[in-house]
Amino acid sequence: AQSVAQPEDQVNVAEGNPLTVKCTYSVSGNPYLFWYVQYPNRGLQFLLKYITGDNLVKGSYGFEAEFNKSQTSFHLKKPSALVSDSALYFCAVRASGSSASKIIFGSGTRLSIRP
Amino acid sequence: DAGVTQSPTHLIKTRGQQVTLRCSPKSGHDTVSWYQQALGQGPQFIFQYYEEEERQRGNFPDRFSGHQFPNYSSELNVNALLLGDSALYLCASSGGAVNNSPLHFGNGTRLTVT
Numbered sequence: 001a002q003s004v005a006q007p008e009d010q011v012n013v014a015e016g017n018p019l020t021v022k023c024t025y026s027v028s029g030n031p032y033l034f035w036y037v038q039y040p041n042r043g044l045q046f047l048l049k050y051i052t053g054d055n056l057v058k059g060s061y062g063f064e065a066e067f068n069k070s071q072t073s074f075h076l077k078k079p080s081a082l083v084s085d086s087a088l089y090f091c092a093v094r095a096s097g098s099s100a101s102k103i104i105f106g107s108g109t110r111l112s113i114r115p
Numbered sequence: 116d117a118g119v120t121q122s123p124t125h126l127i128k129t130r131g132q133q134v135t136l137r138c139s140p141k142s143g144h145d146t147v148s149w150y151q152q153a154l155g156q157g158p159q160f161i162f163q164y165y166e167e168e169e170r171q172r173g174n175f176p177d178r179f180s181g182h183q184f185p186n187y188s189s190e191l192n193v194n195a196l197l198l199g200d201s202a203l204y205l206c207a208s209s210g211g212a213v214n215n216s217p218l219h220f221g222n223g224t225r226l227t228v229t
Contacts, residue, residue, distance in 0.1 A: 004157075032215045034217055036220075041222070042223075043207075043222045043223050044205070044207075044220045045220070046217040046219065049215070051215045090157055090158070101171075102160045102171050103148070103218055104160060105150075105157040105158045105159075105160075106157050107156060107157045108155075108156070108157045
């Protein structure tokens with residue numbers, strides 16, 4: 001069975017500082033990994049994905065994520081946080097190898113950037 | 116190019132009633148997935164439709180059913196509503212032939228059951 005864990009309910013960072021939002025996963029076989037962001041009363045917006053290849057993936061709005069197979073982690077990072085990055089972030093996983101595989105989401109991490 | 120559209124945006128129903136939510140996928144997408152997002156939680160997978168058939172289902176009771184039409188749009192039906200069904204219902208579309216493609220979400224339908 002697939003699962004995703006986001007161990008931090010909330011992450012607080014000062015503007016201009018680097019940020020990290022943690023994610024670990026469990027899936028049979030090779031994973032497809034995703035990060036999404038959600039603003040109040042809106043749907044989820046795709047940020048980036050890892051399919052294969054380079055372990056460092058770059059996405060929208062200056063975000064990047066690092067895939068670590070041995071630690072089964074896919075942490076979201078940004079070198080310099082902006083107040084506008086404040087939102088709810090979700091990590092998600094899908095098992096590769098099956099066209100019918102569903103995407104499973106974590107419980108979310110609320111990112112708060114203070115000016 | 117229109118993204119995923121959902122209707123209605125808000126809905127208030129009474130326990131025991133039935134509700135139908137609608138979704139039009141992003142242009143070029145043929146797969147529709149439905150998620151339930153309770154307040155303060157992550158989206159929970161309800162089911163996925165492809166080629167007008169339910170391809171996969173999450174851990175939801177049979178009160179939750181769906182349909183996909185030839186134009187790829189989809190409906191989610193919930194019967195015998197319970198207070199616990201109050202949530203944001205999200206529709207997401209993707210290109211079904213490529214299973215590493217990301218989901219594109221609509222803004223959801225906020226269902227309140229009183």
